[in-house]
Amino acid sequence: MSDVSIRFGTDGWRAVIAEDFTFANVRRVAWALAEHLQASGRARQGVAVGYDCRFLSDRFAAAVASVLAAADIPVILSPTACPTPALSWAVVSRRLGAGVMITASHNPPEYNGFKLKGWFGGPALPEETQQLESILARQEAARRPGQEPPRGMDLDEARRLGRVEEADLIGPYVEQLRRLVDWERLRSARLRVVVDPMHGAARGILAQLLREAGLEVTEIRGEWNPGFGGLAPEPIARNLGPAIEAVQRLQAQAVLVTDGDGDRVGAVDATGEVVDAQRIFALLLQHLVEVRGWRGAVIKTFAGTRMVDKLAARYGLPFRETPIGFKHVCEHALKEDVLIGGEESGGIGIKNHMPERDGLLCNLLLAEIMATRGRTLAEQVRALMAEIGPHHFQRRDLRLSAEGKDRLLRRLAEDPPSRLAGWPVERVDPLDGYKLIFGPSRWILFRASGTEPVVRVYAEAESPEAVEALLADGLRFVDAVAGA
Template structure:
C-alpha cells in the first residue's frame, strides 16, 4: 500500500484511539509530516523498534506496539518451549506512553493465553534482562527509547537468555511481524479480564532484592568508610529509572557520602533540566558538576533514562571535572576488574568489545594474559557471545562498547549502568586509597600501554531524504575507498556487508567471521583506524576514529587530521556543510 492508502485506512478506522485521531486530524494540513508517518513501518534495528510517538505505521503507538507483540507471540509459540506458561516479563521507563505500551503488550499476549509479568512501576533495562533469567520466561519486553529526545519511545525484545535478540532471531520475529496484515485489527484482551484470569501478574520488589544480592558477587575490594578521606559521590539519574537501585546498591556496598542531584532525581518524560538525557553529552553533567564542586566530590555518576548507559566525571587537576569517554571508563573498569582477579579466575576468561571500541582494551587484557574478542556494534552481540560460552570452556570476564555501555556480572545479559555505577565508585575508592584520582589512574594506563585516543562524529539525517543521504555516503565510501588518511596508508579495508577484509598492497582477501552488517572500516599502517556505520536505532550516520601513539599531543594531532579529512569527504558527498 502507498502511504496515502495507509493514511486513509487509519483515517477511516472508526475505532481509532481518540488521541491518535485528533493528532491525525491536525497532521492533515502537512503532507510531508503525513508521508513520514506512513511511508514505511517501524522495523527492528540494533536495539529493537524505536521511533517518534504519534499516529502512523512509522510511529510508536498502541497499534504498532500490538503488531510487534503479535509477531513476538507467534514467534515464541513456535520456537520457545512452554512459551505460554513461562510467559513474557515486561518493564518500562519514564517516557510518555511507556506504561500504556506495557499494558497493551500484556493485552496482546493475553489474547494468545501467554502469561505476562509486568512491573508495578518503572524499572531499568538491565533489571528486565535479569528478570527474564530470574523468572525463566520465554522472552522479555522493555518499553524504552534509551536517551532519545522526549518525543520518542521504543520497544526492545529480549530472548529467553535475557539478551537482546541477535540477527537470526530478529529476522524470524520480523517475518512474523510482517505477516500481520493490519495492525488496526489485532485482537486484544481487556486488562481487567487478563488480571482476573491470572494472565497479567504485577511484579513487585522481589526481583529488585534478588538483583541487589547478585551485585555483591562482583565486588572486588572492601569499601572502608572509616578511613580518613572516604569517597564523596554525586549521582544523577537524569529523570530516569536508576535512582532506587543505584542508591540502594551504593549503600549496600558501604558508601555513605552520597548526594543526589534532586532536580534530576524524579522521573520526567520531558527530561526538563537537560537538552539531552544522555550521559555521553557533557551538558547532562552540568548540575552534577555544580553540586560536586560544592562538596568537593571525588566522582560524579550519571545514568541515562533506562539505566543501561553510565557516564562518569572525575576530578581534573585544576579543580574542575572531566567527563570520561566510554572508552576511557571501560578501560579503567576492565583494568580494575582483571587486576583484582587471580590467575585461575582469568584462565579461559574472555573480554568482549565491539569493532568501534578502543583497542586499548585489547592491550590491557593482553597484559593480564586474557584474550579479547570483537563483535559488531550493539550489546546484543556481546550477549550472544556470552551465551555461546556456556557450551565451551571459555567464560565471560568483561564486556563493553564505546557508547557508555559496560557489563561485569553475567547475571545480566545487556549493558548495565546500575552494576557499573557501583563498580566505578568502588574503583574510585580503591584508587583514592592509593593516593590517586581516576584521572591519574587513567594516565598511568596510557603511560603503560600507549596513548590511545578515539572520537565519534554523528550526523543526523532524518526522514526519507536522510535515509537516501546515508546510503549515498556508504555507497561513495565503498566505490571510492580511502587510500591514505592523515598521511598514513590504508593497509586493509574491512567491509562487513560482504564479510571481506582486503589487504590493499597484496590484494589478498580474508573472510570476516562476523554477521553481515552495513559497516566499512579502514585500518591504517600506524595503528589508526576509521569506521563508518549507519545507526540502527536513530536516523544518524556515524563515523568512528581511533589512533595510538607514544605521546598524547601526537595522538591528538593524528586523530584531528583524520577527522578533518573524513568530514571534508562527507561535505563533498553531500554537497553541503556538515
C-alpha cells in the same frame, strides 16, 4: 494495512511517539511476539514486561501485557518504571521465555521503543528478531486495509484470571547487585560521589545502594521528567554539563552516570573531566583481572577502543571483535566463558551476572576501583595509559538525507580515501560500516546508526590533536561526497 515498516535495529525497534510509535503498532509487535513464542515453545514460560520514564511508557507496557494475556501467555508486569537490567534479571531469575522493555534508551525524548530480551536476559539474537519481522510482515499482509490489530484483553480481567501478575522487579535485581560488589572495600573508602541518572529509570536506585555502603551521595537529575531536561539521556560529554557543574561545586571524587534506561555507564572525574565509556571499559577489564583475578574472553564491538585489544593481549585472554550492537556480544557469551563485553556507547556486561549490559553494576565497580586504588578515575586512566600508550577518542553524529547517506556508504565501499589528515590508510575493515586504519592506535569509522537517522563518525588516535585532525578531514570527506 499500516504503512509503517517495523524493523529491529542494533537494539530493538524505536520510533517517534505518536508518529510511528503508536499503540496500534506496539500491539502489532506484541501479537507477532506472541505468535513467535508459541511457535518456539516458550509461551508457557511467561514474559516479563517493564518500562522506563518516557512519555506514556507505562501505557505502552500495559498494551503489550494485554496482548500477551489475550494470547494466554503469562505476564509479569512491573508496577513502576525500572532499569532495563532489572527487567533482564527478572527474565533470568524467574526462568521466563522472554522479556519486553518499553524504552528508547539514550534516544531523544520524542522517541520510544520496544526492546526484546531472550530467555537468557540479553538482547534477542538477530535470528529471533528476523523471525519476528517475518511474522509481522505476514500478519500485516493478512490484515484488511485499514484494519487495526486486536486490542488485547482488559487488564483487570487478565489479573483476575491470573494471566498478568504485577511484581517488583527492582528489589530482586538490587539483591543480585549486592552479591557482585565489594561493599566492605567501599565502606572503608568513605568516598563522596554524585549520582546522575539523567532523569532515567535508575533514579534513586544507584544512589541508595551507595548510601547504604557509607558513601556521601548527592543525586542530580533524579526527578521524573519525560523531557529529560531538554537533553537526550545519553551519558556523553555534550549532555553532562549538569554533572560537571555538580562535581566541581560539591568537590566530589566522581559523578556516576546512567542513561535513560540504566543499561549504559558514564562518568565525570573530580576535575570535571568526562571519563568516556572507552576508558571505563579498559578500567573495568583491568580491575576484573588484576584485583578480582577473573579470567575469560574479552568481546569488543567494532567502534571500541584499541586499549581493550592491548589489555587482552597483555593478560593472555581470548579476544573477539563483533559488529556494533550488544546482541553480538551476547552471542559469544552464550557460547563461551566471557569475562567482559561491551560497546563504545557505554553498554558493558561482565561475567557472573547475565549476558546483558548493566550501567548500575558498572558504576558500582567504578566506585570499587576508586576505593581499591586510592585514585580518582582520571588518575587511574593516566596510570593505565602510561603502561599501554595514550589513546584518545571522539564521535560525531551527522544527520544526512537518505540519498546523501547512500552516496557516502557507496563511495566508502567502492573508492575509500587513501589518506586522511596526511596519514596513509593501511587498510579498510568493512565489518560494520567502514573503518579506515592508519596504525596500531589510530583509526576512523563511518557507520550508519541502526536506531536513529544519522551517520556516526568515530575516531581514535594517540593525542587529542590527532583525533581532531582525523575527524576534521573525515567530516570534509563526508561533506564532499554526501552533499554532492
